[in-house]
Amino acid sequence: MYTVIHCAIAIAFAAFISGCLGAPFKSVNTCGYDVCNLGQSDKLNVHIVPHTHDDVGWLKTVDQYYYGTRNDIQHAAVQYILDSVIQALLENPDRRFIYVEIAFFWRWWMQQTEDMQNTVRKLVNEGHLEFISGGWSMNDEGVTHYSSIIDQHSLGAEFLRDQFGECGRPKLGWQIDPFGHSREVASLFAHMGFDGLFFGRVDFQDYAERNRTKRMEMIWKGSANLGAQSWLFTGILPRVYTAPQSFCFDYRCSDEPIKDDPHLYDYNVPERVQAFIDAAHIQARSYTTNHIMMTMGSDFHYENANEWFKNLEKLIKYVNAQQANGSDVNLFYSTPTCYLYALNKANQTWTTKTDDFFPISFSQHGLWTGYFTSRPALKRYERYSNNILQVTRQLNAFSNSTLRQAIFPLNEAMGIVQHHDAVSGTEKQHVANDYAQRLSEGIDSVIYVINEAYKKLLSKENQSLPVPTQFLCHFSNISECLPIEGQDSFTLTIWNPTIQPIEDMIRVPVTKNYTIRNPTGEFIVAELIPISTPMKNIPGRTSSAQYELLFRAPIPALGFNTYYFQVKTDITIEKKSTIKVTHNEACILQNQHLRIEFDDQGNLNNITNQNRNFTVLFSAQGLYWYTSFPGNNSSPEFQASGAYFFRPLTSNTLPVSNSRNITCTYTNQVQKALIIYNNWASQEIKLYDGARIAEIEWIVGPIPIEDNIGKEIIMRYDTDIQSNGLFYTDANGREVLERKRDYRSTWNYTVYENVSGNYYPIASRIWIKDNKRQITILTDRSEGGSSMHDGSVELMIHRRTLYDDSQGVGEPMNETAYDKGLVICGKHFLIVEPPEYSALYHRPIAQHLYMNSISTYALPNLSYDNYSNSFRQTWSALTESMPYNVHLLTFDQLTSKVFLIRIEHYFEFNEDDTYSKSVEVDLQSLFRNLGKIIYLLELTLGGNLPLNDMKRLVWQTIDNESSYSKSTDSNSLKSTVVTLNPMQIRTFQVTLQ
Incomplete structure (x- = not known):
């Protein structure tokens, strides 16, 4: 339901999207690099950066942090x-301050008077208050997906652009607290127009x-595919993000104030x-120029800003006074932006980095x-919510419903x-519950948009029946x-958000048997298949459905098909189609492409392509577990495994059970092997007719802890592939990096933890290969x-620990639901192909x-004839499918005639002989049902700046390379046909006639 709360939030959001096509607060030479103090060439210039780090939820919920509740x-x-x-x-025009988390600032801003808002605009336009990074939150870099990273930064960037113009546009990334740093994030930031990145x-x-x-500062080459456009100057802060020892002047600190009487x-x-x-001087030893940056602040500091500023000004005054006595230290208020600019003007060459910062110890x-x-x-749930968000945007746009403000609650929840400390899983349990609640309410709000869209897309002309209300299961x-x-x-209506037609295997839980008609009215083949016992036993499942109807559903590109279900009156559910089942016997799953063999003990023996x-x-x-180390954290050797840290007691794994049962089921459309280990662990390997991949669905939990042993559950695949210590993992769902066991490319790595030291974040895929074979999960x-x-x-799929790991959350990773340990149901997808063909799949x-x-x-509540006469059952936004290697990342309606779209080439160079080549796309084909494109404006990745206006700082490497790259002449696009190179994302504002 589109609730009153959602309406209030949407109205507030509408207040700042109303100016989405313009930047009302332009300024010249009053902010950004133009007002930077570059110090003195003969001094050690100390850039004093007042800041606060405000977690968007962690130990308290985002609401509790904003209002100051639960201070216990x-x-x-x-x-x-x-x-x-x-x-x-x-109070002092010399003062500077940076702010990062737009989720908090937006909330505060909406509560201010117009006079106060204008006052803040003046502070921003004069460079006193500066926004850094500008995302809705400071996103994690390990477990986030690139789609959601772009979205949450775009949400913050849009607000800043519309309220503050160019002076509100952040010029660098500020990732001071995440627990590892991704090369893909560096590339995304570069394409958002950032000049640099700092982290701690x-x-x-x-x-x-x-x-x-x-080598604390470097040029990070963020992409193996995109050249200098993806390079980003990157600096590591010396104390994560705190002040030098004994110089914290917040009321929480015990350091002495400056007593100058x-x-x-x-x-x-x-x-x-x-x-x-x-x-x-000590800090300067680690850096190569006569500029250093000192962060003055920490978590939730500056509640009494006067205390900080008063002492900082005394410090600046008295330290600088020592220059008369020969001191070379020069202090002044600054920002990370100005520090970056000073480095750029220092005529320095820089080392480079091509890998990432994972994992970190x-x-x-x-x-x-x-x-x-x-x-x-x-x-x-976060990944599922993003799926719904993107589909809702598409439905809103293609139906021309202009309900963007109603999508804001889900967009905002996703940003948070x-x-x-959210999707990372490193928050307290009540905070995790709050995040899930926000996503749930956000999804509730977009059900309204989905229904309004389908009212238009489903309706035939001249029909008077109301469109049936749609709901999600x-x-x-x-x-x-x-x-x-x-x-x-x-009815079941399925929307395909991709720009290629697809064919899905659909599973519908039922208590009766049904006939199914496709969009042309033909009866289609469906099989009634029993739901597995582990699935039926999941705590909280209240369904009485014992069966699923399985059928193959082709769905047009950027469109929908509707399937009509009618109960069978002459056939009871017991009279189901013939299914062959074997128990505890050797079995083979086989289709046109793959052959998978199991022995009678449930062991997977081989897969043949x-x-x-x-x-x-x-x-x-199958399923194994590591024993969690039960430490008290009193010293490194007693470090426990917890929410942040993975530390196994030994490097050996134990099977979740020493015996297993296997049941193999054969139907025309699917063959599957259900392997039950015990009453809390099972997996079902499925091979659908015509599929080139195997699907592994696992159910794990409640993980038993009655033995007082924490357990980290993994799914392991042991093969005869000669991988030579190498494996490959994706970065945030995009480019793939080569990993080498027990190795770091940038330093002489000493192994202390031989298991967790080799773990990497897997957002979408991991593989190993030899010369002829590759297995990808x-x-x-x-x-x-x-x-x-x-x-x-x-792959670690579930974990339940009994000890906190001393990183602040104060709780073990021990999730429960329905008064039991949490049960997780998930999937892996297994591809077995030669290396040269694997990317194709x-x-x-x-x-x-x-x-x-x-x-x-x-x-x-209509017969099929009445339904089909009244409502459209198939529709596509496209007359023909788009290129296979192109993906529609964003399709967002800004106003009735203006749209924001992102398209991407999702293959890397040299991955495939055909699809790793550049490709042309006609954007007009996306707008066949909406109108003729009369104007195209290419934007930066964040959608907040015309690409032609992006003038990034140029850097020189020690190898005599330059980061200079010429931007596309995007304002003069004469054609709607655009070219995409491998791994390129292009963002456009599209205006229709």
Whole structure:
């Protein structure tokens, strides 16, 4: 339901999207680089950066943090921070402050008077208040998907553009708290027009080496495909993001203030000045120019901004006064933007980096690799919510419903959940519940948009019947859809959000048997298949459905098909079609492409690719667990495994059961092997007719802890592939990086944890290969994964620990539901192909997994004849499918005639002989049903700046390379046909006639 709360939020959002086509607050030479203090050439210039780091949920919910409730958990109140900072900036024109988390600032902004808003605009336009990074939240980089990273940054960028114009546009990324850093994020930031990136957390071994060799700042080559356009200047902060020791002036800190009355017995200016000068010189040893940046602030600081600023101004005054006595230290208020600009003007060459910053170690035994899997249900729900968000945008646009403001609650919830203590799983349980609630309410709000869209798209001309109300069945993944149970008829409408036609295997849980008509009225073949016992036993499942109807559904590109279900009156459910079933016998699953063999103990023996005529042998496949280390965190050797850290007690795994039962089922459309290990672990391997991939659906939980042992559950695939210590993982769902076991390319790596030290975030896929064979596993959510032995791939799918890992959350990773340990149901998709053909399958399948078809049901209470006469049953926005290697990333209606679209080439160079080539796309084909394109404006990736206006800083590397790259002459696009190169995303504002 489109609730009153959603309406209020949507109205507030409409207030800032009303100016989406213009930037009302332009300014010249009053902000950004134009007002930067570049210091003195003969001094050590210390850029003092006042800032606050405001987690968008962590120990408290986002609401509790904003209002300052539950201070018994953590004293934090963002509304007072912003009140205090604004007042402090007005008191002294020299002061500077940066703000990052737009989710909080937007909320505060909507509560201000017009006079206060104008006051803040003046502060922004004069460079006193500066927005950095500008995302709705400071997103995690390991487990987030690139689609959602772009969305949440675009949401913040749109607000800043519409309220503050060019002076509100962030010029760099500020990822000071995430637990590892992705090369893909660097590339995305570069294409958003950022000039640089600063962050705080790196591996302690990496930090020591960079600190020693003055390589704390570098040029990060963010893409192996996109050249200098993806390069990003990157700097590592020396203390994560805190002030130098003893110089924290927040009321939470115990450091002494600057006491500058010489008549006081505890007058401390000389001691404080010398201590700061020493700290500046120590920091400068790690950096290569005469500029350093000192972050002055920390978590939720500046609730009393006067306390900070008053002491900082004393520090600036008295330290600079020592220049008369020969000191070379020069302090001044600054921002990361100005620090970056000073580095750019320093006539310096820089080292480069081509890999990423994963995984990172806090200490010898504390690796931030547990969060790759923590809270797997929330990770899946976030991915599902993004799927619905993208589909809703498309439906709104193609129906010309102009209901963008009603989509805002889901868009905003998704922005919040990208936070590095949200989808990462590193928050308290009540906060995780709040994130899930926000997503749920956001989805509720877009049901209204979906229905308004289908009222137009389903309706035939001159028909008077109301369009049946559509609804989602959120528990289809556990074979439950309560509203259709017992109904004599219902419809299923499936929307395909991709620009190629697809064919899905659809599973509908039922309590009766039905005939199914396709959009042309023909009866289609469907099979009634029993729902597995592990699925029926999932806690919380209330459905009485014992069967699923399985059928093949072709869906047109960017369109829908409707299927009409009518109960069979002459055949009861017991008289189902013939199904062959075997129990605890050796069995073979086989279709036109693959042959999968199991023995009578449920062991997967081999998979044969019949088209390529090769076989992969398996020595083991299935579910295992690591024992969580039960430490007290008193020292590194007693580090426990918890929400952030994955630390197994030993490197050995145990099978979840020493015995298993196998049941193989054969029908015309699917063959499957159900392997039950015990009452809390099972997997079902499915091979659909005509499929080139195998689907592995697993159900794990409640993980038993009665033995007081925490357990980290993995799915492992052990093969005879000679992988030579190498494996390959994706970055945020896009480019793939080569990994080498027990190795880091940028420093001499000492192995302290041989398992978790080899774990990497898997947002969509992981593979191993030899010269002739490649096995690729795709995931339905982000998981941690590795190859611990040659020929082996493992993915952590669930975890339940009994100890906190001392990183602040204060709780073990012990999720429960329905008074039991949490049960997780998920999927892997297995591809066995030669390396040269693998991308042909894993690239489109990965895209389809996160942009899946969305099914809505309806109860029309009409006969099929009446329904088909009144309503359209098939529709597509396209007259013909688009190129196979192109994906429609965003299709968002801004106004009735203006749209924001993103299209991408989703193959890398040299992945495929055909599809790794450049391709042309006619954008007009996307608007066949909407109108003629009369104007195309190409924008930066964030959608907040014309591409022609993007003038990034140019950097030189030590190898005499330049980051300079010429922008496309985007304002003069004479044609609607555009070219895409491998891995390129292009963003356009489209105006229709």
